[in-house]
Amino acid sequence: MGKGRLVVVSHPYAEHLLTILRDRSTGLRAFRETMRKIGLLLAMEISKEIPARKVYVETPLGVKAEGKLLDTGRVVVVAVLRAALPLVEGMLEVFEDARLGLVAARRVEEKGMRPDKTFEIELNYTSIPSLGREDVLVVADPMLATGSTLVEAVIEILGHSGKPGKLVFATVISTRIAVDRLRNRFPDAVIYTVSVDPELNEKGYIVPGLGDAGDRAFG
Ligand code: URA
Numbered sequence: 001m002g003k004g005r006l007v008v009v010s011h012p013y014a015e016h017l018l019t020i021l022r023d024r025s026t027g028l029r030a031f032r033e034t035m036r037k038i039g040l041l042l043a044m045e046i047s048k049e050i051p052a053r054k055v056y057v058e059t060p061l062g063v064k065a066e067g068k069l070l071d072t073g074r075v076v077v078v079a080v081l082r083a084a085l086p087l088v089e090g091m092l093e094v095f096e097d098a099r100l101g102l103v104a105a106r107r108v109e110e111k112g113m114r115p116d117k118t119f120e121i122e123l124n125y126t127s128i129p130s131l132g133r134e135d136v137l138v139v140a141d142p143m144l145a146t147g148s149t150l151v152e153a154v155i156e157i158l159g160h161s162g163k164p165g166k167l168v169f170a171t172v173i174s175t176r177i178a179v180d181r182l183r184n185r186f187p188d189a190v191i192y193t194v195s196v197d198p199e200l201n202e203k204g205y206i207v208p209g210l211g212d213a214g215d216r217a218f219g
Helices: 012-022 028-049 084-094 148-161 176-185 213-218
Strands: 005-008 052-058 064-070 075-081 099-107 121-127 136-140 166-170 173-175 190-193 195-197
Touching (some): 005 176, 005 195, 012 028, 028 084, 028 136, 028 190, 028 213, 075 084, 084 136, 084 213, 099 148, 121 148, 136 148, 148 176, 173 190
Parallel strands (some): 005 190, 166 190
Antiparallel strands (some): 052 064, 099 121
């Protein structure tokens, strides 16, 4: 069995945006706006996974130029509520014709993180467009801490909405343990992230991380 691919998006503007997100003094409005920008930037990178068709256009000089147009109608973006909302808003600026799905999931934090660094997950709501072999499924969640939520969400999606041709995860900060979990569970997937942070604390929060992405964005 192969192992899913990891792509770390690490150019200076991505690092600039990530630094603003990490900074505890960044307020709610700036946090949301920065998350939107990072979503746009991640989607630009993820566009390498999207089919493109060759076209010919006529330029103002009256000559034909060969070009490529992304088939963004083949993209299905799934937002894991609520933290992914601003991230996905930015992604949809690139994936203009994408269909959108929603997953509401909660880590049962009252029960604590298990010794194998997983959480029990409560999936409260899913609404996913039906998926076909031509589709690229992009599951967005800014914080990939243990991978528990994304594993549960994707099992549910693949079980009830069909099989996409390609599975992509769009995350901002991840941990090695969660990346490995997704790569083992979904060997054909591609994981895009901006940073792989070194630690998970005992409560399952990423360190240094940025805190609770949902609370930072929405209060
Ligand atoms: N979810 C968050 O929002 N932050 C973390 O550090 C972990 C999970």
